Amino acid sequence: MNSMVLKSFLGLRKSSPETSHFAVHQKHAAISFPQKLKVIAGKTSPKLQGRNLRVAIVGGGPAGGSAAETLAKGGIETFLIERKMDNCKLCGGAIPLCMVGEFDLPLDIIDRRVTKMKMISPSNVAVDIGRTLKSHEYIGMVRREVLDAYLRDRAKENGATIINGLFLKMDMPKDKNSPYVLHYSGYDGKTGGVGEKRTLEVDAVIGADGANSRVAKAIDAGDYEYAIAFQERIKIPDDKMVYYENLAEMYVGDDVSPDFYGWVFPKCDHVAVGTGTVTHKADKEIPAGNKEKSRR
Ligand SMILES: Cc1cc2nc3c(=O)[nH]c(=O)nc-3n(C[C@H](O)[C@H](O)[C@H](O)COP(=O)(O)OP(=O)(O)OC[C@H]3O[C@@H](n4cnc5c(N)ncnc54)[C@H](O)[C@@H]3O)c2cc1C
The missing domain is CATH 3.50.50.60 (FAD/NAD(P)-binding domain)
Incomplete structure (x- = not known):
C-alpha cells in the first residue's frame, strides 16, 4: 500500500468521498x-x-x-x-487495513475495528499478535x-x-x-x-x-487447491460479547484443524466461529447447509 492511500484513509469517514482512491491511484501510477x-x-x-x-x-x-x-x-x-x-459467503471476514484504503470502503460497512488479535496454541498458550499494530491501525471485521x-x-x-x-x-x-x-x-x-x-x-x-x-x-482451467470450511454465527449474552468487543481469536492445532485454523471473529451483534481444512476434506463431518467449498 502506498503512503498516499494510507494518508487519505486516515481521515476516517462515514461514506465514500467524491474523489475515490481509484483516482488517487491513477494519478500516482500515471495511468x-x-x-x-x-x-x-x-x-x-x-x-x-x-x-x-x-x-x-x-x-x-x-x-x-x-x-x-x-x-x-x-x-x-x-x-x-x-x-x-x-x-x-463462508469467510472470516477479517479485512486488512490496506483493503479499506485500496477499495475505498466507507467505515459504516465495517462491523468492528479490532485492535487485539490472539493466536491460541494447542496447549492454550495465547500470543497477542495484534501488538504490532500502530495506534491508528486495526483489523476490520465485516459481514460478507x-x-x-x-x-x-x-x-x-x-x-x-x-x-x-x-x-x-x-x-x-x-x-x-x-x-x-x-x-x-x-x-x-x-x-x-x-x-x-x-x-x-x-x-x-x-x-x-x-x-x-x-x-x-x-474454459478447462484445470484443477486448483481449495479449502473446505464451516462457520456459525452465534449470538452470545451481552456480558460475554463484551469480551470480544475488540478481540479476534485464531486457534491453531490438530484439535481445531489439521492444516488450517479456527477463528472467533466478532461482528455487529454476534461472533462468527469457524474452522476449515485444505487437505483433510474427507475427514470433516460438516452439518448440511453449513458446508462450503471456498478458494483461499
Ligand atoms: C475458511 C475461509 C476463511 C477465510 N477468511 C478470510 C478472512 O478472514 N479475510 C479475508 O480477507 N479472506 C478470507 N478468506 C478468503 C476469501 O473468502 C476469498 O479470498 C474471497 O471470498 C474471494 O473472493 P471472490 O470474489 O474471488 O470469490 P467469492 O467470494 O467466492 O465470490 C464468488 C461469487 O460468485 C457467485 N457464484 C458462484 N457460482 C455462480 C454461478 N454459477 N452463477 C452466478 N453466481 C455465482 C457466488 O454466489 C459468490 O457471490 C477466507 C477463505 C476461507 C476458505
Missing part, C-alpha cells in the same frame, strides 16, 4: 485506465467498431464487484451475474453479505448492469467476430426461485464465481 480501456477495445477488434466492449462478470463477490466497478468506470458495457444477492452488496451497488452506480441469476454455461465464439453466449437462469421475484432461462452475448467473460467456478470449468 489513465478508463481512457486506455476504451482505446484498446476500439482498436484491436473490427467487431467492436462503433460500440463499446461488452464484458460479463460471473460472480458478485469482492472480485466480481470490484471488477465490475472498474470496467463500468472505464466505459465498458458491463454485466455482472450473481446467483444470490444476500450471499453470506454487507461488503459484497456494497461493492456491487457501487458498480451499479457506475453503470454496470447487475443481473440476479445463476450462470449455467457458455458457448465459445464460433469465429473471431462472434460473441461469447452466456446461458443463465434469471431469479423469479414472485416465486423466489429459478426463473426464465436467458442468454447474454458479450465480447469477454471474467470468471469471478469462486471455488466451484463454472467459468473455470467451461
